[in-house]
Amino acid sequence: MGFGEESYGQFTITQDLGLQYRQRLRYPGLWKQIVGVRTYLNQVGINLDQLIWCKVGTEYMAAFWLDYWIGNQPLYMVFPLLFALEKEKLCSIADRVIWDNTGVNLTWVWNRSVMNNAEELQLQNLTTLISNFNVAAGRDEWIWKLHLSVGFSVADIKNKAAVYNRNITEYIFLWNNSIPKKVGVVSWRAAMERLPTRAALAARNIDVRDTRSTFCGEYEETNEHLLASCQFSQTIWSVIVQWCKVPPLIAFSFKDVLDLHLTVNGSKRRKKVLNAITQVVVWSVWRVWRMRNEVIFNHASPSVVKVVEEIKTMAYLWIKNRMRSSGWSWSDWRSFNFVM
Template structure:
């Protein structure tokens, strides 16, 4: 039974979640790839088909769609609103970098400013005869290294005041353009590398509109996540202990802890104050050669490795052992509860040592770690 909120479960680990991610975010990221491809794959047959179906010569757009035409492309374009909620504007996400100017649309691509020039200079765009022209058609005379020259193709020779002002602004902007030998390329603005990736965009979506909590559970890749989840849930008091079950109106005949048979069973009691657990922790302290463990709550146990004046790897090993200890105590609790077993500290300690050794040896890539050194905790410096 899992009572952890789903939003908490799918949250990134840096936000205190399991890092599973959302299927919705994954789907949005994969659909956004088609925005990237539409911008960058100008010669693709699929793009030409989309253009032929959705292009409207009376309503130009850099990402075009006809609302009256149903189909998957209409659904792909509709994802923009979902991205805007995460402060990601797909209309401004792709910027072209000019080299020879043969693959970049002068008016329809984002290359000179954050917005395409047809949006920045709408009056001039109305006068343009060849609205799908590329940068090389308008800038330069075709021979690289020659003096700066602009080649216009207007539908009229007389400009009004607004058009003249826009033309002067455009000429001023184009003054910094210098065509050169090379292939034009595109950059994805939401990644430092400039390359689009579904995983990178998904990470942005998962982290959007989240506040980092003051305390974040620390995961340890030397221990399987299914093991560390016991400690993760216990810190939030989300394990199905007897007190937790009773709080949710689930009938429980006896709330007492079966490991000590003295106090009510909550996560804090089971892992911290229970006499059975205290014996386990003191044996762990003796084995790991650290001072006796004095803990007042679950957080004290999870922070135990941070207070040790040892090497970084040794701290990580102690942290892994702590997580495995939570798992071992919980397994013993379940065995006593559901299989009528008897509480056995020796069995729990042996299981903790054996399983922690197996996981740490293989996951830390310390192939030379021997069982004897592990039992004496003479490892990792």
């Protein structure tokens, strides 16, 4: 067997052996309970062994080969040939290293003497690594790598577990309690591309014959077109922004429509009202779209004026009652002239 093969095989065996010994380590105090659930946390992508480090002080109580305390990995992973020679694999740092005024003193307990060139090279590298290591003042301290200044927190675990093996959407939808949940759900589904438009149905292999918009018949019926770029919806948005006294809406996507409240100045309350109105507009346009059979078969033409009046009325009733703004009169609302 060649030297390369022997080293690789030894490395694999040593890695497994190191993991077996890690299971027998004793962690101090609270860490013992935390490490006790490492198996369950590994299932959600959290490796506690990599996140718990020992900041070596005067006690040197961390495990020399198995703990994370020097470099970027445990020493048994960096120097597998030496770990295979180690007689006391659970030894502490104090068993192997003493830092004093004379420098660094190393003590080894091998199963046999270091013999080949590969073992000699690893021993030289390990000696150099330890010689350049600076011991911290005070006692040993176990630290949490995710937040060095704060320390371990359950919130860190929850946050890492929550995103394990999941796709995180780039857009964060704002749920607004000033309107009914059913209204917000329509905007949320549209933002997530989950409305059953003709293009969406065709993408699911549902035969819709024609994916063009019901209203204009020119462009593909997608969420973006239906709620943002269709002439019918654009006309409604134009009237709404004039009514709300905000700058003209320039939307490159549907998410730009939902973020209209972020483009205007004013209080948080004003922004919340504008966001609620935006979601009511989406809900109303969606309701008109759902009546597309009447448009197709009875040649009906959706009325912009009727939809805008519905938006103003429903938004007034929902927002006024849910925000407990008894001072808002209907006449003030229609002119969008009231205190927010």
